[in-house]
Amino acid sequence: xxxxxxxxxxxxxxxxxxxxxxxxxxxxxxxxxxxxxxxxxxxxxxxxxxxxxxxxxxxxxxxxxxxxxxxxxxxxxxxxxxxxxxxxxxxxxxxxxxxxxxxxxxxxxxxxxxxxxxxxxxxxxxxxxxxxxxxxxxxxxxxxxxxxxxxxxxxxxxxxxxxxxxxxxxxxxxxxxxxxxxxxxxxxxxxxxxxxxxxxxxxxxxxxxxxxxxxxxxxxxxxxxxxxxxxxxxxxxxxxxxxxxxxxxxxxxxxxxxxxxxxxxxxxxxxxxxxxxxxxxxxxxxxxxxxxxxxxxxxxxxxxxxxxxxxxxxxxxxxxxxxxxxxxxxxxxxxxxxxxxxxxxxxxxxxxxxxxxxxxxxxxxxxxxxxxxxxxxxxxxxxxxxxxxxxxxxxxxxxxxxxxxxxxxxxxxxxxxxxxxxxxxxxxxxxxxxxxxxxxxxxxxxxxxxxxxxxxxxxxxxxxxxxxxxxxxxxxxxxxxxxxxxxxxxxxxxxxxxxxxxxxxxxxxxxxxxxxxxxxxxxxxxxxxxxxxxxxxxxxxxxxxxxxxxxxxxxxxxxxxxxxxxxxxxxxxxxxxxxxxxxxxxxxxxxxxxxxxxxxxxxxxxxxxxxxxxxxxxxxxxxxxxxxxxxxxxxxxxxxxxxxxxxxxxxxxxxxxxxxxxxxxxxxxxxxxxxxxxxxxxxxxxxxxxxxxxxxxxxxxxxxxxxxxxxxxxxxxxxxxxxxxxxxxxxxxx
DNA sequence: AGCACGCCGACT
DNA sequence: GTCGGCGTGCTC
Ligand SMILES: [Zn+2]
Ligand SMILES: [Zn+2]
Numbered sequence: 076x077x078x079x080x081x082x083x084x085x086x087x088x089x090x091x092x093x094x095x096x097x098x099x100x101x102x103x104x105x106x107x108x109x110x111x112x113x114x115x116x117x118x119x120x121x122x123x124x125x126x127x128x129x130x131x132x133x134x135x136x137x138x139x140x141x142x143x144x145x146x147x148x149x150x151x152x153x154x155x156x157x158x159x160x161x162x163x164x165x166x167x168x169x170x171x172x173x174x175x176x177x178x179x180x181x182x183x184x185x186x187x188x189x190x191x192x193x194x195x196x197x198x199x200x201x202x203x204x205x206x207x208x209x210x211x212x213x214x215x216x217x218x219x220x221x222x223x224x225x226x227x228x229x230x231x232x233x234x235x236x237x238x239x240x241x242x243x244x245x246x247x248x249x250x251x252x253x254x255x256x257x258x259x260x261x262x263x264x265x266x267x268x269x270x271x272x273x274x275x276x277x278x279x280x281x282x283x284x285x286x287x288x289x290x291x292x293x294x295x296x297x298x299x300x301x302x303x304x305x306x307x308x309x310x311x312x313x314x315x316x317x318x319x320x321x322x323x324x325x326x327x328x329x330x331x332x333x334x335x336x337x338x339x340x341x342x343x344x345x346x347x348x349x350x351x352x353x354x355x356x357x358x359x360x361x362x363x364x365x366x367x368x369x370x371x372x373x374x375x376x377x378x379x380x381x382x383x384x385x386x387x388x389x390x391x392x393x394x395x396x397x398x399x400x401x402x403x404x405x406x407x408x409x410x411x412x413x414x415x416x417x418x419x420x421x422x423x424x425x426x427x428x429x430x431x432x433x434x435x436x437x438x439x440x441x442x443x444x445x446x447x448x449x450x451x452x453x454x455x456x457x458x459x460x461x462x463x464x465x466x467x468x469x470x471x472x473x474x475x476x477x478x479x480x481x482x483x484x485x486x487x488x489x490x491x492x493x494x495x496x497x498x499x500x501x502x503x504x505x506x507x508x509x510x511x512x513x514x515x516x517x518x519x520x521x522x523x524x525x526x527x528x529x530x531x532x533x534x535x536x537x538x539x540x541x542x543x544x545x546x547x548x549x550x551x552x553x554x555x556x557x558x559x560x561x562x563x564x565x566x567x568x569x570x571x572x573x574x575x576x577x578x579x580x581x582x583x584x585x586x587x588x589x590x591x592x593x594x595x596x597x598x599x600x601x602x603x604x605x606x607x608x609x610x611x612x613x614x615x616x617x618x619x620x621x622x623x624x625x626x627x628x629x630x631x632x633x634x635x636x637x638x639x640x641x642x643x644x645x646x647x648x649x650x651x652x653x654x655x656x657x658x659x660x661x662x663x664x665x666x667x668x669x670x671x672x673x674x675x676x677x678x679x680x681x682x683x684x685x686x687x688x689x690x691x692x693x694x695x696x697x698x699x700x701x702x703x704x705x706x707x708x709x710x711x712x713x714x715x716x717x718x719x720x721x722x723x724x725x726x727x728x729x730x731x732x733x734x735x736x737x738x739x740x741x742x743x744x745x746x747x748x749x750x751x752x753x754x755x756x757x758x759x760x761x762x763x764x765x766x767x768x769x770x771x772x773x774x775x776x777x778x779x780x781x782x783x784x785x786x787x788x789x790x791x792x793x794x795x796x797x798x799x800x801x802x803x804x805x806x807x808x809x
Numbered sequence: 810a811g812c813a814c815g816c817c818g819a820c821t
Numbered sequence: 822g823t824c825g826g827c828g829t830g831c832t833c
Contacts, residue, residue, distance in 0.1 A: 078833095080833095081833080083810095083832090083833090084810070085810055085811085085832075086810065087810095087831090087832080089833090090833090091832080091833040092833050093833060094833095109833080110832095110833085111811090111832055111833075112811075112812065112813080112831075112832045113812075113813080113832090114811080114812085116810095116811090116832095127833090128833095129833060131833085132832095132833065133833080134833060135833060171810090407810090795829075795830090796828095796829095
């Protein structure tokens with residue numbers, strides 16, 4: 076009798092063992108319904124074994140199975156296995172992430188006669204018709220059938236009476252529902268309005284077509300400025316992929332999965348397109364998954380989780396805006412969808428296209444190592460000049476005097492805004508807040524005080540008046556004199572986001588102003604759409620945003636983008652701060668130049684010479700080389716891998732005690748170095764105190780040779796109230 | 810993750 | 822005297 080090892084969406088490391096009843100078809104990858112505790116849960120069959128792997132209790136039966144076609148094919152089972160080992164997560168956790176929510180099973184109630192063959196003589200007259208009906212059918216009959224004969228209401232009381240007398244049994248039978256394969260969004264028929272290609276574009280298309288025809292793994296980094304026509308290339312590659320009878324997956328950052336983007340794909344692929352966005356209902360989501368699994372949908376577009384779209388023969392994976400940090404899922408399971416897309420593509424023998432205007436250093440390192448092929452689009456598809464981007468040097472003493480102590484908008488930006496509004500056009504003000512932490516900054520030279528060991532910006536803790544490194548726990552008293560320019564010019568650099576909207580209103584009392592930030596967006600998805608729509612239709616004059624909206628939106632009236640302070644990104648306590656700043660500024664410039672020929676961007680900064688800023692302004696072209704060198708010297712990715720062990724506890728003393736014990740128990744290791752544990756930048760979050768231990772690969776070492784042992788050590792030392800989370804390739808250090 | 814069981818404050 | 826707070830522990 077075979078048994079199934081089932082992965083369940085519970086944070087327990089082990090698989091659960093169930094018996095497979097004869098009447099069910101169950102294979103690895105099947106979605107099954109199993110009894111857990113007092114209820115039922117859906118899980119994924121991981122493997123079939125002849126001997127039960129668990130003997131400490133009663134093994135229960137699988138109740139139902141979507142077994143005729145396992146939802147997860149061999150390539151996805153491979154990917155999940157790979158992920159569980161790379162990210163040190165349980166199979167159950169990984170499988171839960173791969174499933175489109177709870178997959179429905181249907182139940183019906185079967186009623187059966189269990190009394191003597193003869194009807195008991197003392198049975199009251201009112202129960203006799205029902206008893207007679209049930210007794211005649213030895214194998215039992217469904218509640219539905221009885222309800223049709225007797226009426227649903229009239230059935231309840233007599234049936235209960237028969238059950239109480241022990242004459243009739245009721246049992247719940249579960250079964251997989253018949254597939255409903257209607258698309259969640261139905262489309263008009265596909266039309267092939269294809270745009271003409273430039274020579275550059277044609278060259279790329281040829282490379283993609285060649286690679287697709289080979290049906291082997293072929294990774295490309297497609298670097299192209301905003302407006303260079305990457306999307307059209309994606310569409311051509313997908314068309315070719317479909318001709319070869321294989322399927323295509325398109326990953327996009329959550330924020331760019333817009334109606335315009337979807338429409339563009341639908342025009343080409345109509346009903347063969349599955350759109351996997353977070354707005355799908357709990358019923359629609361699995362339905363889209365099954366459409367993909369059964370081959371009705373052959374192209375899927377979606378954010379992170381679309382990575383797990385269950386295609387039969389995946390031939391092409393496109394990751395648009397591959398540098399976007401939102402591909403990194405944070406939480407109980409932390410994974411980088413872009414990297415996992417590469418793992419899956421390799422396994423499937425698929426072509427991988429990573430598209431972006433500002434490649435991540437990770438992808439560029441893959442190019443430099445000869446693993447990825449680099450294709451470039453240097454020209455804007457419609458012609459057009461590169462956007463005008465200029466810096467406003469906030470360190471200028473005259474400007475500082477004019478702005479006052481708390482001013483955020485410098486006179487040149489203010490004047491540009493006034494001119495723009497006077498011309499009846501629109502302004503986008505951008506102040507990044509994501510990943511921000513207070514620091515000590517020099518207003519003359521723009522330098523932030525950074526850690527002598529880790530080269531990341533030190534975080535300023537005002538209440539304790541200390542500068543603190545959240546990588547290695549180094550701390551020191553705040554100084555008065557800037558170590559890089561020797562002036563008495565250091566100041567506490569705080570967020571000031573709330574002030575920006577007020578100051579804007581004060582400067583432009585008659586303008587129609589709206590604010591768009593993460594809090595507003597997460598509060599309601601509609602608010603985002605409504606605000607963007609209002610801005611597009613020019614019912615707003617100024618949009619103050621903390622998150623850049625870039626792809627899939629056209630704002631015809633937009634003529635000026637102002638970055639209020641580059642330092643909010645540049646001096647985050649994160650080794651990727653410069654890379655993020657560069658990406659952001661290039662994106663802002665592209666956004667400004669996209670709508671009109673005379674669109675421009677103004678960047679307020681204390682350090683216009685910083686390589687990330689100057690490069691985005693078109694003043695230098697060595698950003699990548701300089702940043703690579705910094706990473707190499709400081710020992711950060713893409714040269715050395717990192718993992719972050721997040722430690723949290725409800726009680727501060729207990730957490731501190733654990734950190735001390737852990738620190739003392741950490742062995743000298745040939746593969747990794749340990750930094751910390753240090754208090755996390757957001758030390759108290761949701762009533763828990765948080766620390767983090769940074770684990771850094773040594774030169775020539777291998778992170779994953781050390782991690783499993785480390786994790787079991789850390790777990791062994793932890794009491795039940797200490798929570799541990801491991802984040803491999805961390806992206807956020809808050 | 811759910812969903813139980815299990816021991817201490819404010820209520821009919 | 823109870824109702825209910827969520828702390829801790831288990832689920833094949
Ligand atoms: Zn440090
Ligand atoms: Zn200075």
